[in-house]
Amino acid sequence: MTKNLLSSAVFAGLIAGLIAALLQFFFVIPLLLEGELYESGARLHFHADGTPSSDRGAPGLGGETGRHLMTIGFNLVTYTGYGLLMVAAMAFARERRGTEITAQNGIIWGLAGFIAVQLAPAIGLPPELPGTPAAELGPRQVWWISTILATAVGLALIAFGRSLLMHAVGLLVILAPQFVGAPHLDTFWGVAPPELSAEFATQSLGFAAVGWVTLGYFCAFFLKQGEAE
């Protein structure tokens, strides 16, 4: 069992991490590098006379091979990490609730993972473009982790709860951290164009969704494959 769980998560994590990293290099990293131009002051959007304007255009991936290899490497680590949590949850649901695990319904698991880990925390803490000062790291990490846990528990109550009451409690648990609210600064300090920040948030979320669906699909695929042997 342990061997099957670990190998399923590693294979699925490598595939999903690689696909996610490729998409990031195409869509997300150029925006991130463009944001850094504002963070470092190499480009200015808000001028002293109050007129906001600046040229659009990413600086290109450039010759920073080491940096980009690290990004690919850490994507593999992150997706394998999430994959381990996912296969454990899948195998647990199968053992305790008789839930059938197939590649197809793995897509639903992936979407649920995306909602819990990316979408729900992003409602309070949008993915940050460099050059966007935010509140203290500690409280943000606490809110981020709590929101992920609450959303995951809420989704599980809705998916596996056997009564309307359980489903209603699930919804409330999902909404609770949003009503508590994420920590924010009292002042806006952003130096990058708001358009660029918005684009970064939607693109990183969109392609994380692709990564998560891929992860769910392959976690389930390999988990089932391993059991059949």
Added chain:
Amino acid sequence: MQTVKPSWTPVGCDGKGEKTMTTKTATIAATGSNTLAFAFTLVVGLGLLTVSGMAQATVLHDAAHDQRHAMAFPCH
């Protein structure tokens, strides 16, 4: 003559009792080891995520920086 039915499952005196006992033990053992497998998998997963997303050691933070932004970990 009255037969007294024992309240406990006889073990070792008839085939049936023995069988029940064996099956039960096997089920409990299998469940126990699976729970351990789930827990172990969770801990390894959380360990990897701590390294790639949460740990603030400068070297680690800088190396994982772009990925943390792209995956929306709270960074900086």
